Amino acid sequence: MFRGxxxxxxxxxxxxxxxxRYRERIxxxxxxxxxxxxxRQCLLIYPLPDWEEIERKLIRLPSLHPQARRLQQFMVGxxxxxxxxxxxxxxxAKELREFAAIDRQALLIGQGNKFELWDEARWSQRIDxxxxxxxxxxxxxxxxxxxxSL
Amino acid sequence: MFRGxxxxxxxxxxxxxxxxRYRERIxxxxxxxxxxxxxRQCLLIYPLPDWEEIERKLIRLPSLHPQARRLQQFMVGxxxxxxxxxxxxxxxAKELREFAAIDRQALLIGQGNKFELWDEARWSQRIDxxxxxxxxxxxxxxxxxxxxSL
DNA sequence: TCGCAGAGTGGGAAAAAGTGGGAAATCTAG
DNA sequence: CTAGATTTCCCACTTTTTCCCACTCTGCGA
Numbered sequence: 134m135f136r137g138x139x140x141x142x143x144x145x146x147x148x149x150x151x152x153x154r155y156r157e158r159i160x161x162x163x164x165x166x167x168x169x170x171x172x173r174q175c176l177l178i179y180p181l182p183d184w185e186e187i188e189r190k191l192i193r194l195p196s197l198h199p200q201a202r203r204l205q206q207f208m209v210g211x212x213x214x215x216x217x218x219x220x221x222x223x224x225x226a227k228e229l230r231e232f233a234a235i236d237r238q239a240l241l242i243g244q245g246n247k248f249e250l251w252d253e254a255r256w257s258q259r260i261d262x263x264x265x266x267x268x269x270x271x272x273x274x275x276x277x278x279x280x281x282s283l
Numbered sequence: 284m285f286r287g288x289x290x291x292x293x294x295x296x297x298x299x300x301x302x303x304r305y306r307e308r309i310x311x312x313x314x315x316x317x318x319x320x321x322x323r324q325c326l327l328i329y330p331l332p333d334w335e336e337i338e339r340k341l342i343r344l345p346s347l348h349p350q351a352r353r354l355q356q357f358m359v360g361x362x363x364x365x366x367x368x369x370x371x372x373x374x375x376a377k378e379l380r381e382f383a384a385i386d387r388q389a390l391l392i393g394q395g396n397k398f399e400l401w402d403e404a405r406w407s408q409r410i411d412x413x414x415x416x417x418x419x420x421x422x423x424x425x426x427x428x429x430x431x432s433l
Numbered sequence: 434t435c436g437c438a439g440a441g442t443g444g445g446a447a448a449a450a451g452t453g454g455g456a457a458a459t460c461t462a463g
Numbered sequence: 464c465t466a467g468a469t470t471t472c473c474c475a476c477t478t479t480t481t482c483c484c485a486c487t488c489t490g491c492g493a
Binding site for chain 3: 465467468469470473475477478481484485487490491492493
Protein backbone atom coordinates (compact mmCIF):
# COMPACT_ATOMS: atom_id res chain seq x y z
CA MET A 134 0.00 0.00 0.00
CA PHE A 135 1.27 3.43 -0.92
CA ARG A 136 0.67 6.01 1.79
CA GLY A 137 1.72 9.51 2.63
CA UNK A 138 2.28 12.85 0.96
CA UNK A 139 5.58 14.03 -0.46
CA UNK A 140 6.64 17.32 -1.89
CA UNK A 141 8.38 16.62 -5.15
CA UNK A 142 9.81 18.83 -7.86
CA UNK A 143 9.49 18.35 -11.59
CA UNK A 144 12.66 19.52 -13.30
CA UNK A 145 12.92 21.50 -16.51
CA UNK A 146 12.94 18.33 -18.57
CA UNK A 147 9.75 17.07 -16.95
CA UNK A 148 11.38 14.46 -14.76
CA UNK A 149 9.99 13.45 -11.40
CA UNK A 150 11.97 11.57 -8.74
CA UNK A 151 9.93 8.88 -7.01
CA UNK A 152 10.74 8.95 -3.28
CA UNK A 153 13.11 6.13 -2.40
CA ARG A 154 10.92 4.38 0.05
CA TYR A 155 8.50 3.44 -2.76
CA ARG A 156 11.10 2.31 -5.24
CA GLU A 157 11.70 -1.16 -3.95
CA ARG A 158 8.01 -1.92 -3.93
CA ILE A 159 7.62 -0.62 -7.46
CA UNK A 160 10.60 -2.62 -8.62
CA UNK A 161 9.05 -5.78 -7.20
CA UNK A 162 5.57 -5.16 -8.40
CA UNK A 163 6.25 -4.15 -11.97
CA UNK A 164 9.99 -4.06 -12.57
CA UNK A 165 9.94 -0.27 -12.47
CA UNK A 166 7.15 0.11 -15.00
CA UNK A 167 4.44 2.62 -14.23
CA UNK A 168 1.50 4.08 -16.10
CA UNK A 169 0.58 7.71 -15.62
CA UNK A 170 -2.80 9.08 -16.63
CA UNK A 171 -5.16 11.93 -15.84
CA UNK A 172 -7.97 12.42 -13.39
CA ARG A 173 -10.14 15.51 -13.26
CA GLN A 174 -7.58 17.79 -11.77
CA CYS A 175 -4.53 15.69 -11.09
CA LEU A 176 -2.49 12.83 -12.46
CA LEU A 177 -2.72 9.21 -11.36
CA ILE A 178 0.29 6.92 -11.22
CA TYR A 179 -0.20 3.15 -11.22
CA PRO A 180 2.19 0.21 -11.27
CA LEU A 181 1.69 -1.41 -14.67
CA PRO A 182 -0.24 -4.52 -13.50
CA ASP A 183 -2.66 -2.43 -11.46
CA TRP A 184 -3.25 -0.15 -14.41
CA GLU A 185 -3.95 -3.05 -16.72
CA GLU A 186 -6.72 -4.18 -14.45
CA ILE A 187 -8.28 -0.73 -14.47
CA GLU A 188 -7.95 -0.56 -18.22
CA ARG A 189 -9.81 -3.82 -18.63
CA LYS A 190 -12.64 -2.46 -16.52
CA LEU A 191 -12.75 0.74 -18.50
CA ILE A 192 -12.85 -0.98 -21.85
CA ARG A 193 -15.76 -3.13 -20.79
CA LEU A 194 -17.94 -0.11 -20.13
CA PRO A 195 -20.81 0.48 -22.55
CA SER A 196 -19.23 2.57 -25.29
CA LEU A 197 -22.43 4.22 -26.40
CA HIS A 198 -22.98 5.87 -23.04
CA PRO A 199 -21.48 9.34 -23.40
CA GLN A 200 -20.11 9.58 -19.86
CA ALA A 201 -18.53 6.17 -20.02
CA ARG A 202 -17.10 6.91 -23.41
CA ARG A 203 -15.57 10.07 -22.12
CA LEU A 204 -14.02 8.40 -19.13
CA GLN A 205 -12.43 5.82 -21.41
CA GLN A 206 -11.29 8.45 -23.78
CA PHE A 207 -9.52 10.48 -21.17
CA MET A 208 -8.12 7.81 -18.93
CA VAL A 209 -6.92 5.43 -21.63
CA GLY A 210 -6.19 8.29 -23.97
CA UNK A 211 -3.75 9.98 -21.68
CA UNK A 212 -2.25 6.86 -20.13
CA UNK A 213 1.46 6.84 -20.75
CA UNK A 214 3.95 4.10 -20.01
CA UNK A 215 7.06 5.10 -18.16
CA UNK A 216 10.02 3.31 -16.59
CA UNK A 217 12.14 4.40 -13.67
CA UNK A 218 15.55 5.61 -14.86
CA UNK A 219 18.80 4.77 -13.10
CA UNK A 220 18.09 7.38 -10.44
CA UNK A 221 14.49 6.38 -9.80
CA UNK A 222 12.97 9.14 -11.88
CA UNK A 223 10.17 9.03 -14.43
CA UNK A 224 9.47 11.35 -17.32
CA UNK A 225 6.11 13.10 -17.34
CA ALA A 226 4.93 13.65 -20.91
CA LYS A 227 4.33 17.27 -21.80
CA GLU A 228 0.67 16.52 -22.51
CA LEU A 229 0.21 15.24 -18.96
CA ARG A 230 1.97 18.18 -17.35
CA GLU A 231 -0.18 20.56 -19.32
CA PHE A 232 -3.37 18.78 -18.44
CA ALA A 233 -2.71 18.85 -14.72
CA ALA A 234 -1.03 22.27 -14.79
CA ILE A 235 2.05 20.82 -13.15
CA ASP A 236 4.92 23.18 -13.51
CA ARG A 237 7.58 22.60 -10.91
CA GLN A 238 6.37 22.08 -7.36
CA ALA A 239 4.01 19.16 -6.97
CA LEU A 240 2.62 16.82 -4.34
CA LEU A 241 2.75 13.07 -4.60
CA ILE A 242 -0.01 11.50 -2.55
CA GLY A 243 -0.04 7.79 -1.80
CA GLN A 244 -3.51 6.29 -2.37
CA GLY A 245 -3.34 2.55 -1.82
CA ASN A 246 -2.55 0.94 -5.14
CA LYS A 247 -1.80 4.24 -6.86
CA PHE A 248 -0.45 7.75 -6.39
CA GLU A 249 -2.04 11.07 -7.09
CA LEU A 250 0.17 13.85 -8.34
CA TRP A 251 -1.07 17.38 -7.77
CA ASP A 252 0.18 20.77 -8.72
CA GLU A 253 1.05 22.41 -5.44
CA ALA A 254 -1.19 25.43 -5.96
CA ARG A 255 -4.17 23.34 -7.00
CA TRP A 256 -3.75 21.13 -4.01
CA SER A 257 -3.85 23.92 -1.50
CA GLN A 258 -6.85 25.35 -3.31
CA ARG A 259 -8.50 22.00 -2.85
CA ILE A 260 -7.80 22.03 0.84
CA ASP A 261 -9.47 25.41 1.09
CA UNK A 262 -12.54 24.14 -0.75
CA UNK A 263 -12.76 21.19 1.58
CA UNK A 264 -12.65 23.35 4.68
CA UNK A 265 -15.23 25.69 3.26
CA UNK A 266 -17.62 22.87 2.44
CA UNK A 267 -17.32 21.59 5.96
CA UNK A 268 -18.14 25.07 7.20
CA UNK A 269 -21.25 25.53 5.11
CA UNK A 270 -22.33 21.99 5.89
CA UNK A 271 -22.57 20.74 2.32
CA UNK A 272 -23.15 17.23 3.48
CA UNK A 273 -25.55 15.06 1.58
CA UNK A 274 -23.46 11.98 2.03
CA UNK A 275 -24.15 8.71 0.25
CA UNK A 276 -25.21 5.90 2.60
CA UNK A 277 -21.81 4.20 2.46
CA UNK A 278 -20.28 7.32 3.90
CA UNK A 279 -22.96 8.04 6.46
CA UNK A 280 -22.22 4.83 8.25
CA UNK A 281 -18.47 5.07 7.98
CA SER A 282 -16.69 5.13 11.28
CA LEU A 283 -13.22 6.62 11.36
CA MET B 284 -3.10 -1.90 -26.59
CA PHE B 285 -2.52 1.59 -27.85
CA ARG B 286 -2.62 4.20 -25.14
CA GLY B 287 -1.36 7.69 -24.51
CA UNK B 288 -1.75 11.15 -26.00
CA UNK B 289 0.73 12.69 -28.39
CA UNK B 290 0.89 16.10 -29.92
CA UNK B 291 1.51 15.66 -33.61
CA UNK B 292 1.75 18.04 -36.52
CA UNK B 293 0.34 17.58 -39.97
CA UNK B 294 2.70 19.09 -42.51
CA UNK B 295 1.77 21.11 -45.57
CA UNK B 296 1.49 17.96 -47.65
CA UNK B 297 -0.94 16.39 -45.19
CA UNK B 298 1.53 13.94 -43.73
CA UNK B 299 1.37 12.74 -40.15
CA UNK B 300 4.25 11.07 -38.32
CA UNK B 301 3.15 8.14 -36.16
CA UNK B 302 5.12 8.25 -32.88
CA UNK B 303 7.89 5.67 -32.91
CA ARG B 304 6.78 3.71 -29.93
CA TYR B 305 3.71 2.53 -31.87
CA ARG B 306 5.48 1.70 -35.11
CA GLU B 307 6.82 -1.67 -34.19
CA ARG B 308 3.44 -2.84 -33.05
CA ILE B 309 1.82 -1.58 -36.23
CA UNK B 310 4.50 -3.23 -38.33
CA UNK B 311 3.82 -6.56 -36.64
CA UNK B 312 0.07 -6.30 -36.66
CA UNK B 313 -0.51 -5.19 -40.21
CA UNK B 314 2.83 -4.69 -41.93
CA UNK B 315 2.42 -0.92 -41.69
CA UNK B 316 -1.04 -0.84 -43.21
CA UNK B 317 -3.63 1.37 -41.56
CA UNK B 318 -7.15 2.48 -42.33
CA UNK B 319 -8.26 5.99 -41.51
CA UNK B 320 -11.90 6.99 -41.32
CA UNK B 321 -14.16 9.53 -39.68
CA UNK B 322 -16.03 9.68 -36.41
CA ARG B 323 -18.35 12.46 -35.39
CA GLN B 324 -15.72 14.98 -34.48
CA CYS B 325 -12.42 13.26 -35.09
CA LEU B 326 -10.67 10.71 -37.25
CA LEU B 327 -10.16 7.07 -36.34
CA ILE B 328 -7.04 5.14 -37.26
CA TYR B 329 -7.10 1.33 -37.23
CA PRO B 330 -4.55 -1.32 -38.10
CA LEU B 331 -5.94 -2.99 -41.23
CA PRO B 332 -7.04 -6.29 -39.61
CA ASP B 333 -8.90 -4.48 -36.86
CA TRP B 334 -10.63 -2.27 -39.37
CA GLU B 335 -11.74 -5.23 -41.45
CA GLU B 336 -13.50 -6.66 -38.45
CA ILE B 337 -15.27 -3.37 -37.78
CA GLU B 338 -16.24 -3.13 -41.41
CA ARG B 339 -17.83 -6.57 -41.37
CA LYS B 340 -19.87 -5.57 -38.35
CA LEU B 341 -20.95 -2.34 -39.99
CA ILE B 342 -22.02 -4.00 -43.19
CA ARG B 343 -24.17 -6.47 -41.32
CA LEU B 344 -26.20 -3.72 -39.69
CA PRO B 345 -29.85 -3.46 -40.78
CA SER B 346 -29.61 -1.18 -43.80
CA LEU B 347 -33.13 0.14 -43.51
CA HIS B 348 -32.46 1.66 -40.14
CA PRO B 349 -31.59 5.28 -40.90
CA GLN B 350 -28.99 5.67 -38.13
CA ALA B 351 -27.28 2.43 -39.03
CA ARG B 352 -27.31 3.38 -42.67
CA ARG B 353 -25.72 6.69 -41.90
CA LEU B 354 -23.02 5.12 -39.78
CA GLN B 355 -22.17 2.74 -42.61
CA GLN B 356 -22.18 5.49 -45.13
CA PHE B 357 -19.78 7.68 -43.27
CA MET B 358 -17.45 5.18 -41.73
CA VAL B 359 -17.09 2.91 -44.73
CA GLY B 360 -17.41 5.76 -47.17
CA UNK B 361 -14.55 7.78 -45.80
CA UNK B 362 -12.31 4.84 -44.94
CA UNK B 363 -8.97 5.20 -46.68
CA UNK B 364 -6.06 2.80 -46.80
CA UNK B 365 -2.64 4.15 -46.02
CA UNK B 366 0.83 2.70 -45.51
CA UNK B 367 3.64 3.99 -43.34
CA UNK B 368 6.38 5.57 -45.44
CA UNK B 369 10.08 5.07 -44.75
CA UNK B 370 9.94 7.58 -41.89
CA UNK B 371 6.81 6.19 -40.28
CA UNK B 372 4.46 8.78 -41.70
CA UNK B 373 1.03 8.40 -43.28
CA UNK B 374 -0.77 10.66 -45.71
CA UNK B 375 -4.12 12.05 -44.60
CA ALA B 376 -6.45 12.54 -47.57
CA LYS B 377 -7.65 16.09 -47.97
CA GLU B 378 -11.28 14.99 -47.47
CA LEU B 379 -10.43 13.52 -44.09
CA ARG B 380 -8.53 16.58 -42.96
CA GLU B 381 -11.41 18.79 -43.95
CA PHE B 382 -13.98 16.61 -42.25
CA ALA B 383 -12.18 16.71 -38.91
CA ALA B 384 -10.99 20.30 -39.29
CA ILE B 385 -7.41 19.20 -38.87
CA ASP B 386 -5.10 21.89 -40.03
CA ARG B 387 -1.68 21.57 -38.48
CA GLN B 388 -1.61 20.88 -34.75
CA ALA B 389 -3.42 17.70 -33.77
CA LEU B 390 -3.59 15.16 -30.96
CA LEU B 391 -3.20 11.45 -31.46
CA ILE B 392 -5.01 9.57 -28.71
CA GLY B 393 -4.44 5.85 -28.16
CA GLN B 394 -7.72 3.98 -27.58
CA GLY B 395 -7.00 0.28 -27.29
CA ASN B 396 -7.16 -1.18 -30.77
CA LYS B 397 -7.36 2.18 -32.53
CA PHE B 398 -6.29 5.81 -32.39
CA GLU B 399 -8.36 8.93 -32.42
CA LEU B 400 -6.96 11.97 -34.16
CA TRP B 401 -8.30 15.32 -32.99
CA ASP B 402 -7.78 18.87 -34.07
CA GLU B 403 -6.04 20.50 -31.16
CA ALA B 404 -8.65 23.20 -30.61
CA ARG B 405 -11.54 20.74 -30.74
CA TRP B 406 -9.85 18.50 -28.24
CA SER B 407 -9.34 21.18 -25.65
CA GLN B 408 -12.95 22.16 -26.14
CA ARG B 409 -13.84 18.58 -25.29
CA ILE B 410 -11.77 18.71 -22.13
CA ASP B 411 -13.62 21.84 -21.07
CA UNK B 412 -16.96 20.17 -21.64
CA UNK B 413 -15.89 17.24 -19.52
CA UNK B 414 -14.79 19.38 -16.62
CA UNK B 415 -17.95 21.45 -16.81
CA UNK B 416 -20.23 18.44 -16.76
CA UNK B 417 -18.41 17.07 -13.76
CA UNK B 418 -18.79 20.40 -12.02
CA UNK B 419 -22.49 20.77 -12.55
CA UNK B 420 -22.97 17.23 -11.31
CA UNK B 421 -24.51 15.80 -14.44
CA UNK B 422 -24.54 12.46 -12.81
CA UNK B 423 -26.95 9.98 -14.21
CA UNK B 424 -24.20 7.48 -14.36
CA UNK B 425 -24.87 3.95 -15.54
CA UNK B 426 -24.58 1.38 -12.76
CA UNK B 427 -21.29 0.11 -14.18
CA UNK B 428 -19.81 3.51 -13.54
CA UNK B 429 -21.33 4.13 -10.14
CA UNK B 430 -19.57 1.15 -8.73
CA UNK B 431 -16.34 1.56 -10.61
CA SER B 432 -13.38 1.79 -8.34
CA LEU B 433 -10.23 3.24 -9.79
C1' DT C 434 31.44 19.37 14.40
C1' DC C 435 33.13 17.09 10.54
C1' DG C 436 32.78 13.89 6.98
C1' DC C 437 30.57 10.23 4.64
C1' DA C 438 26.73 8.07 2.31
C1' DG C 439 22.48 8.14 0.13
C1' DA C 440 19.18 10.88 -2.13
C1' DG C 441 17.95 14.59 -5.10
C1' DT C 442 18.95 17.80 -8.93
C1' DG C 443 20.82 19.67 -13.00
C1' DG C 444 23.09 19.58 -17.30
C1' DG C 445 25.84 17.96 -21.45
C1' DA C 446 26.50 14.98 -25.39
C1' DA C 447 25.20 11.29 -28.36
C1' DA C 448 21.49 9.22 -30.56
C1' DA C 449 16.99 9.09 -32.33
C1' DA C 450 12.92 11.11 -33.92
C1' DG C 451 10.51 14.74 -36.34
C1' DT C 452 10.17 18.03 -40.15
C1' DG C 453 10.54 20.09 -44.46
C1' DG C 454 11.71 20.27 -49.14
C1' DG C 455 13.26 18.73 -53.70
C1' DA C 456 13.40 15.52 -57.51
C1' DA C 457 11.54 11.66 -59.89
C1' DA C 458 7.51 9.29 -61.29
C1' DT C 459 2.79 9.08 -62.36
C1' DC C 460 -1.48 10.85 -63.69
C1' DT C 461 -4.70 13.97 -66.18
C1' DA C 462 -6.39 17.02 -69.48
C1' DG C 463 -6.04 19.46 -73.64
C1' DC D 464 1.56 13.12 -77.29
C1' DT D 465 2.80 16.74 -74.47
C1' DA D 466 2.51 20.12 -70.62
C1' DG D 467 1.06 20.84 -66.19
C1' DA D 468 -0.15 19.17 -61.88
C1' DT D 469 -0.14 15.91 -58.30
C1' DT D 470 1.74 12.13 -55.83
C1' DT D 471 5.52 9.39 -54.12
C1' DC D 472 9.96 8.60 -52.62
C1' DC D 473 14.15 9.94 -50.62
C1' DC D 474 17.55 12.93 -48.59
C1' DA D 475 19.17 16.41 -45.29
C1' DC D 476 18.53 19.44 -41.54
C1' DT D 477 16.66 20.52 -36.88
C1' DT D 478 14.72 19.44 -32.67
C1' DT D 479 13.80 16.36 -29.05
C1' DT D 480 14.80 12.55 -26.28
C1' DT D 481 17.68 9.56 -23.77
C1' DC D 482 21.48 8.21 -21.23
C1' DC D 483 25.03 9.15 -18.26
C1' DC D 484 27.91 11.84 -15.27
C1' DA D 485 28.78 15.29 -11.74
C1' DC D 486 27.52 18.30 -8.20
C1' DT D 487 24.68 19.59 -4.01
C1' DC D 488 22.15 18.83 0.05
C1' DT D 489 20.57 16.51 4.06
C1' DG D 490 20.84 13.41 7.78
C1' DC D 491 23.34 10.29 10.47
C1' DG D 492 27.24 8.43 12.81
C1' DA D 493 31.85 8.93 14.39
